[in-house]
Amino acid sequence: MVKEIEKEGKKYYICGECEFVYDSKEWAQKCEDCCKEHHSCNIEITKHAVKL
Ligand SMILES: [Zn+2]
Structure with a gap:
């Protein structure tokens, strides 16, 4: 299940695996x-992944 998070007004999506x-x-x-x-x-x- 992809998780959604919000950081500094931007949305990010996290691979659940x-x-x-x-x-x-x-x-x-x-x-x-x-x-x-x-x-x-x-x-x-x-x-394509990003670092937070
Ligand atoms: Zn993954």
Whole structure:
């Protein structure tokens, strides 16, 4: 389940599996789907992650 958080007026989305943070829900959802399926992160997805 992708988690939504708000920080400094911006919304972020967190993959419920690996807890990488994204600024788009689409990427967070893709990450979570991939994490669930492969039990690991795909670098093509995690490169879109942001650091808080
Ligand atoms: Zn993930």
